[in-house]
Amino acid sequence: MKAAIQTDKLSKWYGNILGLSEVSLEVRPGITGLLGPNGAGKSTLMKILTGQLRPSLGRALIWGEKIWNNFRLFNRIGYCPEHDSFYEQTTGWQFLTGLLRLFPFSPAEAAGRAERALATVELLSDKDRLIRGYSRGMRQRLKVAQALAHDPDLLILDEPLNGLDPLGKRRIIRLIKDLKNDNKTVLLSSHVLPEVEALTRDIILIHQGKILASGDIHELRDLIDSHPHIIALRCDRPRELAARLVREPFILKVQLGGQPDSLIVETDNRDRFFSLLPELVMDMGLAVDEITSPDDNLQAVFDYLVGK
Amino acid sequence: MSAAGRVYTFFFQLGQKSKRTKFFFILSLLPVLLAAFLRLQQALTLSRRNITGLFFYSNVVLPFYVQFLLLMLALFYGTSIVLEEVEGRTLPYLAARPLPRTSIILGKYGSSAALALAMIDVGLAASFLVLNAEQLGDLSLDLVLLRDMAVLDLGLLCYLALFAFLGALLKRAVLFGLLFCFGWENVLIYFPGLTQKLAIAHYLKSLIPQPPSSGFAFLRFNLEPSPPLTAVLVLLGLTAVFLGAACLTFSLKEYLFEN
Amino acid sequence: MTIREKGYHHWDGQFLERRHPWWPITRLGIRLTFKRKFFKFIFSSSLLPAVVFLAGIYISERLEDFRGMARIESLLLNISAKYFGAYLTADFLLFMAVIILVFCAAGLVADDLKHNTLQLYFARPLRKRDYLLGKASVVFFFLFLLTLVPGLLLVIFKLIFSGSFRLLRENPWLPLAVLAYSVLFTLFLTAYALLLSSLSRNGRAVSLLIFGVYLFSDMLFNILYGIFHSPYLGLLSMRTNLKLLAVPLFGLKPPLGLPWGYSAGLLAAVVALAAVVLVKKVKGVSVIR
Numbered sequence: 001m002k003a004a005i006q007t008d009k010l011s012k013w014y015g016n017i018l019g020l021s022e023v024s025l026e027v028r029p030g031i032t033g034l035l036g037p038n039g040a041g042k043s044t045l046m047k048i049l050t051g052q053l054r055p056s057l058g059r060a061l062i063w064g065e066k067i068w069n070n071f072r073l074f075n076r077i078g079y080c081p082e083h084d085s086f087y088e089q090t091t092g093w094q095f096l097t098g099l100l101r102l103f104p105f106s107p108a109e110a111a112g113r114a115e116r117a118l119a120t121v122e123l124l125s126d127k128d129r130l131i132r133g134y135s136r137g138m139r140q141r142l143k144v145a146q147a148l149a150h151d152p153d154l155l156i157l158d159e160p161l162n163g164l165d166p167l168g169k170r171r172i173i174r175l176i177k178d179l180k181n182d183n184k185t186v187l188l189s190s191h192v193l194p195e196v197e198a199l200t201r202d203i204i205l206i207h208q209g210k211i212l213a214s215g216d217i218h219e220l221r222d223l224i225d226s227h228p229h230i231i232a233l234r235c236d237r238p239r240e241l242a243a244r245l246v247r248e249p250f251i252l253k254v255q256l257g258g259q260p261d262s263l264i265v266e267t268d269n270r271d272r273f274f275s276l277l278p279e280l281v282m283d284m285g286l287a288v289d290e291i292t293s294p295d296d297n298l299q300a301v302f303d304y305l306v307g308k
Numbered sequence: 309m310s311a312a313g314r315v316y317t318f319f320f321q322l323g324q325k326s327k328r329t330k331f332f333f334i335l336s337l338l339p340v341l342l343a344a345f346l347r348l349q350q351a352l353t354l355s356r357r358n359i360t361g362l363f364f365y366s367n368v369v370l371p372f373y374v375q376f377l378l379l380m381l382a383l384f385y386g387t388s389i390v391l392e393e394v395e396g397r398t399l400p401y402l403a404a405r406p407l408p409r410t411s412i413i414l415g416k417y418g419s420s421a422a423l424a425l426a427m428i429d430v431g432l433a434a435s436f437l438v439l440n441a442e443q444l445g446d447l448s449l450d451l452v453l454l455r456d457m458a459v460l461d462l463g464l465l466c467y468l469a470l471f472a473f474l475g476a477l478l479k480r481a482v483l484f485g486l487l488f489c490f491g492w493e494n495v496l497i498y499f500p501g502l503t504q505k506l507a508i509a510h511y512l513k514s515l516i517p518q519p520p521s522s523g524f525a526f527l528r529f530n531l532e533p534s535p536p537l538t539a540v541l542v543l544l545g546l547t548a549v550f551l552g553a554a555c556l557t558f559s560l561k562e563y564l565f566e567n
Numbered sequence: 568m569t570i571r572e573k574g575y576h577h578w579d580g581q582f583l584e585r586r587h588p589w590w591p592i593t594r595l596g597i598r599l600t601f602k603r604k605f606f607k608f609i610f611s612s613s614l615l616p617a618v619v620f621l622a623g624i625y626i627s628e629r630l631e632d633f634r635g636m637a638r639i640e641s642l643l644l645n646i647s648a649k650y651f652g653a654y655l656t657a658d659f660l661l662f663m664a665v666i667i668l669v670f671c672a673a674g675l676v677a678d679d680l681k682h683n684t685l686q687l688y689f690a691r692p693l694r695k696r697d698y699l700l701g702k703a704s705v706v707f708f709f710l711f712l713l714t715l716v717p718g719l720l721l722v723i724f725k726l727i728f729s730g731s732f733r734l735l736r737e738n739p740w741l742p743l744a745v746l747a748y749s750v751l752f753t754l755f756l757t758a759y760a761l762l763l764s765s766l767s768r769n770g771r772a773v774s775l776l777i778f779g780v781y782l783f784s785d786m787l788f789n790i791l792y793g794i795f796h797s798p799y800l801g802l803l804s805m806r807t808n809l810k811l812l813a814v815p816l817f818g819l820k821p822p823l824g825l826p827w828g829y830s831a832g833l834l835a836a837v838v839a840l841a842a843v844v845l846v847k848k849v850k851g852v853s854v855i856r
Contacts, residue, residue: 014564050404053562069559071311071408079404083565085397089326098318102405104309146401328772342791359794368790376786380779384772391771480604482774483669490782 009058033196078152117149315415361439386471469550592701613663617717652817672760689851715749758841
């Protein structure tokens with residue numbers, strides 16, 4: 001499938017401050033998470049992709065077209081900005097229909113689309129209230145609604161879960177996942193890793209303006225061969241198991257855990273470990289209560305890549 | 309509807325409801341109040357001085373619009389065209405719409421102009437009506453009103469375009485606007501020769517007949533008026549130039565939000 | 568593991584109250600004002616009248632060195648109480664004071680209303696009066712630097728250049744007059760600026776209002792005076808009212824022959840109105856229907 005977004009050695013600086021450095025990436029249909037701490041360059045990248053900033057070097061293309069001053073692209077792009085800003089003196093309905101009327105929609109079509117969008121984000125009952133009176137979560141949902149209302153093919157969501165309570169986050173996560181089923185391309189940014197993990201396995205890690213890694217979370221994890229995998233076990237005879245594991249060359253370290261029945265193993269070959277473990281359990285007659293991989297997640301990948 | 313038209317409609321509707329529009333509208337009716345006060349005074353023969361409606365119109369109402377309200381409206385609405393979106397961080401909503409950047413400027417300029425022109429024209433016409441109610445059948449008087457309205461409208465459009473450009477270019481556009489209107493232009497009109505022609509106010513004052521110089525300190529200057537056609541063409545030309553500059557600046561400039 | 572009660576627990580500790588809870592607000596306001604572009608240039612320019620008047624005092628003491636100017640009998644060389652009154656009521660000084668208000672006062676309350684930070688302020692042990700005093704003190708700082716400090720310095724330099732206390736012997740109340748006028752001038756302009764700042768959430772609109780109302784008051788007076796020639800129309804002009812306040816303090820000739828008491832009453836009414844509006848507008852919670 002052809003990439004919706006392509007950047008090639010994209011760089012952006014603000015005076016002497018480097019915002020992005022040689023960012024080359026592709027975003028294909030589906031949901032892609034852009035991950036990084038505050039100040040990593042996520043918003044800068046999104047602003048370039050939405051035509052608010054110009055690249056200093058390199059290029060950014062959407063569907064093969066340059067973005068800056070290319071207003072026609074925005075018939076098919078929906079953008080949810082990071083800032084909590086609105087035309088405060090309007091109601092939710094007026095805000096949404098007003099922005100939809102900036103497209104070449106008739107008043108009736110704009111009203112229909114606004115109604116559907118507000119229903120999707122569950123704001124229909126509050127549509128006639130002033131935005132000034134909305135809660136933080138309602139304002140966030142309204143932002144998402146204005147990004148969706150014209151049914152775009154590409155959605156660029158800058159911190160869409162910011163400020164939402166857990167219930168609100170679930171709603172938006174469910175909404176975004178539904179978009180994947182509609183064959184849309186979604187690029188969303190966040191600095192909260194578990195939120196992105198809940199949405200997608202395709203991630204782009206960005207830090208200090210540079211892309212650290214991109215791809216499937218688990219594939220990324222496996223690629224980091226030099227960084228040992230950590231597996232935690234709880235069984236009835238951890239010392240015996242430890243003594244047996246230590247003999248294997250692919251076991252780098254074995255450590256008894258804080259609790260009497262726990263064991264922490266470091267290995268540079270996950271697959272060999274997990275093929276050996278059932279054999280040992282059968283031979284030794286062990287009762288294993290729990291096996292977890294504490295670092296088989298995005299945080300661990302990120303922490304390692306960032307060098308923490 | 310064209311892109312600029314869609315932007316115009318959206319912001320005209322927003323502008324109609326805003327508090328500042330109501331405030332400026334009330335302000336623009338102040339001369340009507342003064343005119344009514346004068347008529348009441350005359351009716352009750354409280355003052356020995358017999359001031360005609362036309363005299364009051366030319367020496368009070370018109371200077372109020374030319375030297376104060378026009379500038380305030382243009383300064384506020386003009387700088388708001390871009391700065392409002394930047395300060396309010398609502399620019400992304402416009403930038404991420406299928407709208408050419410120039411249409412955003414033109415649409416917002418149009419909506420601001422429509423609101424400001426309505427304020428000025430309604431206030432001016434109402435004042436004129438109150439002051440000259442008995443003589444409204446006199447065509448020459450009606451022409452005076454139409455002429456003054458046209459000149460004020462042209463002046464407003466020109467200043468609005470200038471401040472739209474300043475607002476697109478500078479963060480502190482209001483300050484520069486105040487210094488321009490009440491510093492540069494106020495000083496220049498006292499200079500002889502070509503220097504006067506560097507002020508937009510010069511061309512406005514070339515088109516509107518000047519009141520007699522008795523007793524009005526702030527109007528004591530030696531105007532060397534430009535021919536009316538020249539003044540009109542210059543004002544139209546400046547409007548086009550400033551508007552073009554505003555569109556160009558907005559199309560090329562990146563706007564960063566302050567944290 | 569026990570489950571703790573998840574209710575509100577009142578904190579029984581002791582609050583150590585700051586002696587001046589308004590001071591951090593003032594300090595921040597002053598720092599932010601100095602950070603604004605062009606403000607340092609504008610503020611330096613506003614001290615030009617002080618430099619000119621100081622030069623006048625110097626010249627008056629060294630007349631033999633300026634023989635050519637000695638023949639000019641002007642206010643500039645006649646150093647009496649009126650000289651200091653002339654400085655404090657100079658039109659340029661008022662104009663620059665208004666420009667400084669645009670820089671330092673326009674956003675003082677307006678920005679807090681816009682960004683909903685009043686809730687943050689009043690979630691701290693801060694009373695409304697501390698908040699208002701803190702904001703007002705930002706304006707006090709700059710206006711006193713423009714009026715009181717140069718005014719007193721001019722008196723001191725006169726004493727130093729003349730080498731005698733004759734000025735004070737002849738005008739013992741002069742320093743107090745400078746202080747009193749500076750306080751009244753500053754108090755009125757502070758109330759005026761904060762009142763306008765509380766009327767809008769848009770700092771730009773407030774900047775225009777601050778300048779516009781000052782300009783409009785003068786313009787209206789000029790227009791109407793030209794027609795009706797009534798001196799009482801002078802009460803419409805902010806500039807005239809502030810000049811009238813200086814009349815009893817420095818023995819100046821009252822503009823338009825107006826009694827200064829009327830101006831004092833009018834300006835006091837504006838200050839009172841500002842106080843009422845500010846108390847109403849500044850609140851920790853706003854209900855939006």
